Amino acid sequence: MTLETRRSFNAKLLNSLMAYGLIETLHARHLIADGVRPVIDRWMNDLHTLCKDVKERKINDIEFQAKLEELYRHVDLAELCKLLDLDRVAQTVKYPERGAASVGIDFSKVEGLPQRLVFGRQIFAMKQGRSVVPHGHDNMCTGFIVLKGDFRGRHYERVEDNANHYLIKPTIDRAFKPGECSTISDHKDNVHWFVAESEPAFIFNVHVMGYNPENKKSASRVYVDPMGEKTASGLIVAKKISSAECHKKYG
Numbered sequence: 001m002t003l004e005t006r007r008s009f010n011a012k013l014l015n016s017l018m019a020y021g022l023i024e025t026l027h028a029r030h031l032i033a034d035g036v037r038p039v040i041d042r043w044m045n046d047l048h049t050l051c052k053d054v055k056e057r058k059i060n061d062i063e064f065q066a067k068l069e070e071l072y073r074h075v076d077l078a079e080l081c082k083l084l085d086l087d088r089v090a091q092t093v094k095y096p097e098r099g100a101a102s103v104g105i106d107f108s109k110v111e112g113l114p115q116r117l118v119f120g121r122q123i124f125a126m127k128q129g130r131s132v133v134p135h136g137h138d139n140m141c142t143g144f145i146v147l148k149g150d151f152r153g154r155h156y157e158r159v160e161d162n163a164n165h166y167l168i169k170p171t172i173d174r175a176f177k178p179g180e181c182s183t184i185s186d187h188k189d190n191v192h193w194f195v196a197e198s199e200p201a202f203i204f205n206v207h208v209m210g211y212n213p214e215n216k217k218s219a220s221r222v223y224v225d226p227m228g229e230k231t232a233s234g235l236i237v238a239k240k241i242s243s244a245e246c247h248k249k250y251g
Helices: 005-018 023-028 040-055 063-075 077-083 086-092 241-248
Strands: 101-104 120-126 131-140 140-148 151-159 165-176 181-184 191-196 200-208 221-226 236-240
Touching: 040 063, 040 077, 040 165, 063 140, 063 181, 077 086, 077 140, 077 241, 086 120, 086 140, 086 200, 120 131, 131 140, 131 151, 131 181, 131 241, 165 191, 165 221, 221 241
Parallel strands: none
Antiparallel strands: 101 120, 120 200, 131 191, 131 221, 140 181, 140 200, 151 165, 151 191, 165 236, 221 236
16 A cells, blocks of 8 residues: 555545544544654653653753753643643633632543653643742752743742852743743753733643752742842842742732
8 A cells, every 4th residue: 555545545544433422432542543643642651751761860950951842842842731630621611710720630541651751730720810830949950831821931940058048140021821831950941920811821830859869858838928128149039938928919
């Protein structure tokens, strides 16, 4: 059978399946040929491999950030939204009064992925004017990709970590549209803050915890106030605050 004949056959087959409502069933059972089904499963396996590499210290966190951003740039956003069942999330999510709702994701049906993943994952869902409040991380790599909506995203470099505050330097402050991404690690752009400027607004997030043996702190969020006083050198004194304080002020 020639290549063109195969293409014609596959096209006719898919049209017939869609006509009889069978296409979703066959995809769920992985019965559609590789040449005609979405490549999102392979993309998810690449994501897991990358997260595994940084967790096992085969690459450092700066390399991880660059590779994750490159991976995000090449994802089929529409297929990712389908995999994440974003339409259902949009219909069922309960938005908090402040901040963002965190929605868990089940990847157990993705072909090739292990049952136990090395990365955490969730969808952050926000109303307009609400935010993923400003915070840094200890011993955690994380990366966002905007699924839907418009955001203002800000990042800061953690220059110095003190008992009650960070000294931070602004590094990113711009609009983020669907398909755009940003990343964090202990060593680059460690504090971030994303405000939804439209609604509904959704972000997909992955994170790898406990990857940095040099950081003896437990993997966690560190909530800060990025609107603190400036030092003579232009750095910002970002006071460490509680989650409740941060959400009350910036949520």
